[in-house]
Structure formats: structure tokens, C-alpha cells
Amino acid sequence: MPASGAAEPAVRRPPLLAITDLVVERSEASRPSRRILDQVTFVVEPGAVIALTGPSGAGKTTLLHAVAGLVSPDAGTVSWGDLDVTALPEAGRDRWRRDSVGLVFQDFQLLAELGVIENILLPVRFDHWRMPRAAVERAEQLATRVGLDPRGPRAGMLSRGEQQRLAIARALMRSPQLILADEPTASLDADNSARIADLLIETTREAAASILLVSHDDDLLGRAGRVHRLEGGGMRPELRPELQHERGVP
Amino acid sequence: MALALDGAPLQFDQLYKSFGIRGYELSDALLALKGKQVVMRGYMAPPLKPESHFFVLTGQPLALCPFCQSDADWPADIVVIYLRRAAALVGGGDPVAVSGRLDVGSWTDPETGFVSQIRIVDASFRRS
Amino acid sequence: MNPWPVVIADLRALRWVAWAAPLLVAIAVALGVAISAQETALRRSSAQAADDFDLLIGAPGSHTQLVLTTVYLQPEAIPLVDGAILNALAGDERVRAAAPIAFGDSVRGHPVIGTTAEFAARWGRAVPSEGRLFARESEAVVGAEVGLRLGETVTPSHGVATRRPAGTDGEDEARHRHEGVRYTVVGRLPRFGTPWDGAILVPIESVWETHGLGNGHATEDARLGPPFDAARVPGVPAIVVKPRAVADAYGLRAQYRQGGTVAFFPAEVLVGLYTALGDVRDVLVVATTLNDVLVFTATTMLLLALAGLRRRRYAVLRALGASRSYILMSVWLGAALILAAGCLSGLVLGGLAAWVVGQLVEQRTGLVLAVAIGWPEVLGALGLVVVGSLMALLPAVASFRTPVGDSLR
Known part of the structure; x- marks a missing residue:
């Protein structure tokens, strides 16, 4: 044991995320219901980078929503370690998502009228009236980590690359153990895509979180530990574990 | 649209039991209601001020009766109304209903010098 | 949250x-x-403007018009009521005070009102803010908004009480001047917040004299104010009365509603107007x-x-x-x-x-x-x-x- 000062804080490894036989059906008026997700099964190991790809309309976004607890599946389970997320009531899933999950969207989804630090702090406002000093400090650190000035201008004035960085900082604010990213580089040019891909993977690793991402970006897919392919095909999307790259789970 | 005025009803022809040479005598019915809540219907005498805390209630619409002017004496059948709160008064020909506490006996108003025999105090009124 | x-x-x-x-x-x-x-x-x-006008007596005609001209000084020609009533009122024990109100002349657009010094001082409650009340026929006391200085002398013009803005000589006014009549401003009244702030108040006697009717008194240099002991007292457009008590008010009103005059409380007219309002x-x-x-x-x-x-x-x-x-x-x-x-x-x-x-x-x-x-x-x-x-x-x-x-x- 080194005789120096404070010991390294133990890094909590995230639990295993297991998706089992997930079924989501959508019914529209005057059409028979169709299965968006049909018996989807896979896992995200603690700290892994797992990607989903496939043609559009195949249900990738729906899968992310189901994992996040935003959509209640018609069958199957999403479990986070010992916790069965799908069995929770809506309020329970909301709380789990608030405490454990960080979201990154393709179109950033920031509040354009608020400044940099305000956007990062937004998730804390959902259940705090007064802003704890510690939260402000963390937000400032995150802003600096992603390369933004905490006193920066309104989010609407930032470049697209900067906006996605801000979104990543916001996603990390509450120290989630699971990051869900839906096409995080699809709205960016090649240069920014590469930088955002780097930033996303690095910060997730620093936070010791697992990440499940959806993408068509080969560069980003290349950094994943494993890539799953979702295909709509006809009406029955199948999960085929092609293109699996064993890059070693971090 | 009735705002209920509560109190025992009192008519102008119930006020006096006789008009003798010496003047008038107050009726028993009137004396029995002394100090109690009463409701009287009548007409507002032409107002001295548009807004006031008192006015005179008469049995006949003074302003409209030409023959009533021939006698320069004040009509015997008047009741002086002292309102709980100063209010905007109405025209002399408008019928009103008054509710308040009946007070009987000769009394001189220190402010106006008005001598009255019968009064209703703490009163409120509405046009009827 | x-x-x-x-x-x-x-x-x-x-x-x-x-x-x-x-x-x-x-x-x-x-x-x-x-x-x-x-x-x-x-x-x-x-x-509030009608506060000092407890009872008005005038010649038969519109009550509303009488109130508008006397209380609010909106100019209009009014028939005259017999001046002898002034003496009758002076001797009536129901009356605390009574004063004539006569108009018809103007100076630079300001109406000249003839009345008694007692009413000019609103039955004693108004003290001149400058100078004093009139004591002689040639003196005048002005309202708070009149642009004349103490000591200034003016000549009235017949009729032509112009509407606002007052303060200037109209062409008409110049033509109808009463030559030889002069008023000297000896005082200014406090602000009432009514049209009377723009009026020039003079003794009723001088208004009568200006129009060749004598001065209402038996002698040339009699003291101003009632009693008006001339053989024939000239008429006035209106008389304002302050009754002694409420019962007296109603009594006076009843009495003067007949015999060729009208009598009413301005409040009656106002209440009617307020209802319409x-x-x-x-x-x-x-x-x-x-x-x-x-x-x-x-x-x-x-x-x-x-x-x-x-x-x-x-x-x-x-x-x-x-x-x-x-x-x-x-x-x-x-x-x-x-x-x-x-x-x-x-x-x-x-x-x-x-x-x-x-x-x-x-x-x-x-x-x-x-x-x-x-x-x-x-x-x-x-x-x-x-x-x-x-x-x-x-x-x-x-x-x-x-x-x-x-x-x-």
C-alpha cells in the first residue's frame, strides 16, 4: 500500500445490463399491430462499449427507449444487475433513469436559451430547489473537461460540435453508470465526429460507466467492444450478432 | 334579485295611533318593536348630498307629488335612516327598502341639528 | 425542484x-x-364641487341647467328670479345664509360672478390665499387659476364667456366692453378644484350697477351685502341658500317650489346624473x-x-x-x-x-x-x-x- 495521502477512491463497477426477449409492439389505427422489437436479447457488460447498428426504422431508437425505461415493453425484461427495470412503475423507472442513466441525442436537445453551465446543471434542478455548491463545481469541471468555457454563451450560439460536447457534459452530470447515445455523431461533420467519438468514449471510461450507443458512423462503431445488428427486414426484426469485434472489454 | 333584508316588517300607517291637537301618539306596535331589527319600505326624500350616511324615508314619493308641496310643514310620516356605512343615495322618486334597528324617541342629531322622533339606525338599504 | x-x-x-x-x-x-x-x-x-351649494332657488326652468351654470359655471343665459326673495330669505329663521349668484360678464375669458363676500368665502370656510375679500363695489377677488395679479385693474365685457383657454382677450370681448367700469383685484381665493378657480368674483351690487339697475340698496354708498333695502331689488339668475338644519332645508325647498320659483338640492340633480353615469x-x-x-x-x-x-x-x-x-x-x-x-x-x-x-x-x-x-x-x-x-x-x-x-x- 503506498504510504501517501488519501487512498484512491474505489471505482464502482456498473452492474450488468441484460436485455432478455424484449418485445415491443406498435399498433396504429386501421392496421394490424406490428412488432418493432421481436425477442431481442443481449447484454452490456460492466464498463463495456456496445453498439447497435442497422437500417433505419429497424427499431434501434425504440430499443434505446426501452432500455432507458421510457417505453414499457410488451414482453421481456431489462435488468440492471439485480434490479428488474421493466417491472418498476413509471415513477420508479423515472427515478432509476434520473440516477443511473445519461442520455445523448443526435440533435443535442439542449435548452438553446440557457447558458453553458445552466444546461449542464439542468438535471439537478429536477429535484433540488437550491443548487448545492458541489454541483456547481462539478458542472464547471465537466464543462472544462469537454473543452467549453463554463461562463460560455447561450447554447444556441455554440457550434454544432460544441453543442454535442455540452450535451455530453450534461449527460455525465449526475455520474450515471450507463450512457445511452442515439446517433451522437450523425449531425456533425467528419472532423467533429471524430472528436466527439473520442470524447464520448474517453469520458465514459473515466466515469467507469457502460455505454450503449446507436450509430451508422464506422469510426464510432470501430471503437465499440461489440456491434449488434438490428434489421427490420420485413415485419420481424431479428438480432444477429454479426460483425462482432472482440476488442477486449475495458 | 333579492338581497334578503331581515327584520320585522313595519308600515308607515303603523307608526302613529292618533293625531290629536297636542300632536301625535306613537302606536303600541311601534313601541313593541323598539330596539329590534325592522324592515320598512318607502321612498327616499330628495337627497341633500349625493353620498351620505343618512337620509329621510317618507311614505309618499315627495319629489313627484305636486300637492304635497302645498303644506310647507314637514310631513309627519317620516323616518330618519342612519346608515351603517355612507352610501350613494338614489333619486327622490325611487322606492327603497330599509333594514336596521328601530329607535324611538325625540333626538337631535348633533351634526345636522335634525330633530327626529323615529329612526332606524345601523341600517342598510336597497332599491326595490 | x-x-x-x-x-x-x-x-x-x-x-x-x-x-x-x-x-x-x-x-x-x-x-x-x-x-x-x-x-x-x-x-x-x-x-365635492357642489358641497357649498346646499339649496338652489331660481326661475322656473331646467334644474340640470341651473346646476350646470351655478355650480360648474358652464355659461348659459338664465331667466331671473325676483330679487325680493333675497330679503325674504334674510329674514327667514330657517336660513343660516343666502347669496345671489349673477353672471354674464367676462374678463379675458374668465367669467365675472356677482355675489356676496360671504359666499365668495364659501360661508367662511375659505380664507383668501392672497390679499382679502372685496369690500367696495370696484373690488374683485379672483380664483386660484385666474392669471391676474393683486392690484391689477380690469374692465369687464358683456357676455361672451368664452370656453377654455381663458386668459386672453377675444375680438368679441373687446367690442362689448363696459366702458367706465373697473375692477381692482384685491385678493385671491384658495384652490377649490372646481371651475370656480377660473372665476372673478365681484360684489353683486356692482353687477347690478354695471347693467344700470342700481345697486340694490337705498343709498349710494351702503355697506355691501344683505339686506338689500332698495325699493325694487333687481333680479338674479340664482340664489344659493345654506339652511340652518336638515328639516329647514326640506321646508325651504317645499316652500319655494311654488309661487313662480323652483327650489331643489343640487344633490338631486347629481344623483340623477350619477344614475345615468x-x-x-x-x-x-x-x-x-x-x-x-x-x-x-x-x-x-x-x-x-x-x-x-x-x-x-x-x-x-x-x-x-x-x-x-x-x-x-x-x-x-x-x-x-x-x-x-x-x-x-x-x-x-x-x-x-x-x-x-x-x-x-x-x-x-x-x-x-x-x-x-x-x-x-x-x-x-x-x-x-x-x-x-x-x-x-x-x-x-x-x-x-x-x-x-x-x-x-
Whole structure:
């Protein structure tokens, strides 16, 4: 044991995320219901980078929503370690998502009228009236980590690359153990895509979180530990574990 | 649209039991209601001020009766109304209903010098 | 939870609509406030102007006209009432004081009123702010708004009491001057806030003399004021009486309603006018209420539409961890703020509008309106704030019920 000062804080490894036989059906008026997700099964190991790809309309976004607890599946389970997320009531899933999950969207989804630090702090406002000093400090650190000035201008004035960085900082604010990213580089040019891909993977690793991402970006897919392919095909999307790259789970 | 005025009803022809040479005598019915809540219907005498805390209630619409002017004496059948709160008064020909506490006996108003025999105090009124 | 950042973001996103919507609401509210405040001020000020005029006696004719000319100095030719009544009143024990009011001349647009010094001092309650009351036939005391200095001498002109602006010699006036008649200003009265502030008060005796009727007294240099002991006292347009007691007031009124004269309390006329005024106000209140309903409904529909457009935005917040109640609070606060801001600015705007109208009335008539926002107006505006807050619940509840998953697409 080194005789120096404070010991390294133990890094909590995230639990295993297991998706089992997930079924989501959508019914529209005057059409028979169709299965968006049909018996989807896979896992995200603690700290892994797992990607989903496939043609559009195949249900990738729906899968992310189901994992996040935003959509209640018609069958199957999403479990986070010992916790069965799908069995929770809506309020329970909301709380789990608030405490454990960080979201990154393709179109950033920031509040354009608020400044940099305000956007990062937004998730804390959902259940705090007064802003704890510690939260402000963390937000400032995150802003600096992603390369933004905490006193920066309104989010609407930032470049697209900067906006996605801000979104990543916001996603990390509450120290989630699971990051869900839906096409995080699809709205960016090649240069920014590469930088955002780097930033996303690095910060997730620093936070010791697992990440499940959806993408068509080969560069980003290349950094994943494993890539799953979702295909709509006809009406029955199948999960085929092609293109699996064993890059070693971090 | 009735705002209920509560109190025992009192008519102008119930006020006096006789008009003798010496003047008038107050009726028993009137004396029995002394100090109690009463409701009287009548007409507002032409107002001295548009807004006031008192006015005179008469049995006949003074302003409209030409023959009533021939006698320069004040009509015997008047009741002086002292309102709980100063209010905007109405025209002399408008019928009103008054509710308040009946007070009987000769009394001189220190402010106006008005001598009255019968009064209703703490009163409120509405046009009827 | 703290919904303010979301509320602020939503309001900023509205840009100019965040100012325009409350402004529309404010204008609607201001109408109601202005009407209410003006009506109250008009009633109060006009009643106050009639305070010293307990009982008026005049020749048969319109009561309203007599009040307008004597109390409010709106010029009009009035038939004369017999001057002997002045002496009858002087000897009547029911009368505390009585004074004639005679008009018809003017100086630089200011009406010249002939009366007694006692009434000029409003039965003793008004003390001259400068100088003193008149004591001789050639003296005059002026109202607070008359632009003449103490010691100045003027000559009256016949008739032609022009409307505002007073203070200047008209062409007509110059032609109708009473040559040889002079008044010297010896005093100024305090401000009454009525058209009498623009009047020049002179002894009734000099008005009679100016028109060749003698001075109402038996001798040339008699003391001013009653009794008027000439063989034939000239007539006057009106007599104002201060009765000794309330019963005396009614008695005098009854007596002088016959025998070729009219007698009434100005309050009677005013009460009739106020009833008509109140009726007009009731109609206007209905109109402005309808207007308010329209504007509130339109604004709420706008806010509902906005909440619909922002569905994705709120869904993202839900996804990020906001509860349904958080979204409800944010939407409700944003909507309620817009409506409340409109109501409260409407209160201020209405007060301003009422003040402006009051200034116009004062310029036209000389009647000073004490315009003020009172409890009725404040409570009315607060009531609208409550209504607005309730209507703001509509978009809030609509946002509450939207399921997240669908809205995220």
C-alpha cells in the first residue's frame, strides 16, 4: 500500500445490463399491430462499449427507449444487475433513469436559451430547489473537461460540435453508470465526429460507466467492444450478432 | 334579485295611533318593536348630498307629488335612516327598502341639528 | 425542484411574443380599470364641487341647467328670479345664509360672478390665499387659476364667456366692453378644484350697477351685502341658500317650489346624473368584460398551441429525469406569468389612461378630477390574475398527460 495521502477512491463497477426477449409492439389505427422489437436479447457488460447498428426504422431508437425505461415493453425484461427495470412503475423507472442513466441525442436537445453551465446543471434542478455548491463545481469541471468555457454563451450560439460536447457534459452530470447515445455523431461533420467519438468514449471510461450507443458512423462503431445488428427486414426484426469485434472489454 | 333584508316588517300607517291637537301618539306596535331589527319600505326624500350616511324615508314619493308641496310643514310620516356605512343615495322618486334597528324617541342629531322622533339606525338599504 | 430555468428558457424562446401577449392583455385590462377609476373620480369630484351649494332657488326652468351654470359655471343665459326673495330669505329663521349668484360678464375669458363676500368665502370656510375679500363695489377677488395679479385693474365685457383657454382677450370681448367700469383685484381665493378657480368674483351690487339697475340698496354708498333695502331689488339668475338644519332645508325647498320659483338640492340633480353615469358605466363594463374574455381566451389558446409545439422539448426533459409535476409546474408558471404580467401592467396602464382623461376634463371644464386607483380596481385586476392563473392550467395539464415515448420522435 503506498504510504501517501488519501487512498484512491474505489471505482464502482456498473452492474450488468441484460436485455432478455424484449418485445415491443406498435399498433396504429386501421392496421394490424406490428412488432418493432421481436425477442431481442443481449447484454452490456460492466464498463463495456456496445453498439447497435442497422437500417433505419429497424427499431434501434425504440430499443434505446426501452432500455432507458421510457417505453414499457410488451414482453421481456431489462435488468440492471439485480434490479428488474421493466417491472418498476413509471415513477420508479423515472427515478432509476434520473440516477443511473445519461442520455445523448443526435440533435443535442439542449435548452438553446440557457447558458453553458445552466444546461449542464439542468438535471439537478429536477429535484433540488437550491443548487448545492458541489454541483456547481462539478458542472464547471465537466464543462472544462469537454473543452467549453463554463461562463460560455447561450447554447444556441455554440457550434454544432460544441453543442454535442455540452450535451455530453450534461449527460455525465449526475455520474450515471450507463450512457445511452442515439446517433451522437450523425449531425456533425467528419472532423467533429471524430472528436466527439473520442470524447464520448474517453469520458465514459473515466466515469467507469457502460455505454450503449446507436450509430451508422464506422469510426464510432470501430471503437465499440461489440456491434449488434438490428434489421427490420420485413415485419420481424431479428438480432444477429454479426460483425462482432472482440476488442477486449475495458 | 333579492338581497334578503331581515327584520320585522313595519308600515308607515303603523307608526302613529292618533293625531290629536297636542300632536301625535306613537302606536303600541311601534313601541313593541323598539330596539329590534325592522324592515320598512318607502321612498327616499330628495337627497341633500349625493353620498351620505343618512337620509329621510317618507311614505309618499315627495319629489313627484305636486300637492304635497302645498303644506310647507314637514310631513309627519317620516323616518330618519342612519346608515351603517355612507352610501350613494338614489333619486327622490325611487322606492327603497330599509333594514336596521328601530329607535324611538325625540333626538337631535348633533351634526345636522335634525330633530327626529323615529329612526332606524345601523341600517342598510336597497332599491326595490 | 426548481422549474425556473425551464420557465426562463421558454420565455426567452418566445422572443417578442413574450412582450406582445402580456401587452394585449394589459390593454384589455386597462380599459376596465380606466373606466372604473374615471367614473369614481368624476362622481367624487363633481359631488365635492357642489358641497357649498346646499339649496338652489331660481326661475322656473331646467334644474340640470341651473346646476350646470351655478355650480360648474358652464355659461348659459338664465331667466331671473325676483330679487325680493333675497330679503325674504334674510329674514327667514330657517336660513343660516343666502347669496345671489349673477353672471354674464367676462374678463379675458374668465367669467365675472356677482355675489356676496360671504359666499365668495364659501360661508367662511375659505380664507383668501392672497390679499382679502372685496369690500367696495370696484373690488374683485379672483380664483386660484385666474392669471391676474393683486392690484391689477380690469374692465369687464358683456357676455361672451368664452370656453377654455381663458386668459386672453377675444375680438368679441373687446367690442362689448363696459366702458367706465373697473375692477381692482384685491385678493385671491384658495384652490377649490372646481371651475370656480377660473372665476372673478365681484360684489353683486356692482353687477347690478354695471347693467344700470342700481345697486340694490337705498343709498349710494351702503355697506355691501344683505339686506338689500332698495325699493325694487333687481333680479338674479340664482340664489344659493345654506339652511340652518336638515328639516329647514326640506321646508325651504317645499316652500319655494311654488309661487313662480323652483327650489331643489343640487344633490338631486347629481344623483340623477350619477344614475345615468352608472348605467353608462354598466354597459361599458359589459363591453370590457367581453373584451377581457376574448383576449384571455386567445392568449390561452396561444399558450396551448405553444405547449403542443414544445412537446418534444418537454419529452426530452422527462427523459433526462424530470417528473410529470416538474413539467406541469414549468408550463403553468410560464403561462401564468404572461397573464399575470398583463393584468398588473394593465392596472398601471389603466391608471395612466384615467389620469390622462382627467387632465383633458380639467382643461375643458375646470373641474379637477382626483383620479386614483382604488381598491375596486386593484381587486378587479387581482381577480383577473386569479382567472389567468386558472386558465394557465389548461396548457399545463395538457403537457402533463402526454406520454413520453411518442413525443421523443
